Amino acid sequence: MTEDWQHYVAQPAFRPGLSLVAVRRSDREIAGLCMVAVNELEIERLGVKRGWIDILAVRRQYRRSGLGRALILAGMRNLRKAGLSQSVLGCDSENLTGATRIYERVGFRVNQTHVPFRRLLRVPVLESACPLTCAERVATEE
Numbered sequence: 001m002t003e004d005w006q007h008y009v010a011q012p013a014f015r016p017g018l019s020l021v022a023v024r025r026s027d028r029e030i031a032g033l034c035m036v037a038v039n040e041l042e043i044e045r046l047g048v049k050r051g052w053i054d055i056l057a058v059r060r061q062y063r064r065s066g067l068g069r070a071l072i073l074a075g076m077r078n079l080r081k082a083g084l085s086q087s088v089l090g091c092d093s094e095n096l097t098g099a100t101r102i103y104e105r106v107g108f109r110v111n112q113t114h115v116p117f118r119r120l121l122r123v124p125v126l127e128s129a130c131p132l133t134c135a136e137r138v139a140t141e142e
Helices: 003-009 040-046 067-081 099-105 134-141
Strands: 020-023 030-037 050-058 086-088
Touching: 020 067, 030 067, 040 050, 050 067, 067 086, 067 099
Parallel strands: 050 086
Antiparallel strands: 020 030, 030 050
């Protein structure tokens, strides 16, 4: 078990009893999975009983077979059976696998859009561009 996976399954929101793993019968190869999470603090803060389809993954050779759709629907059923009224997920809108189409086909709609910005720090930041010294900048930010 990798360190990343051990960290993930140790999170209090992870719900192994609501999560699913699809396994090929002939050799027990994992074909896909749907990991479900329920964040109790989020539910308390928002006042909405919602759970997360936290990870949906289908191995390349099993894609376009309906497995992803089946897993996500089963995950949503498990959330409903657990007493939750809403299912949410996050995804990369530029995902090249076409996963966003599956989400839309099973009823998910865009609720929020996040636009990350990035800047490489290899290029020196020009100190002359700002007339304040570092100490002055800190003082003005407080």
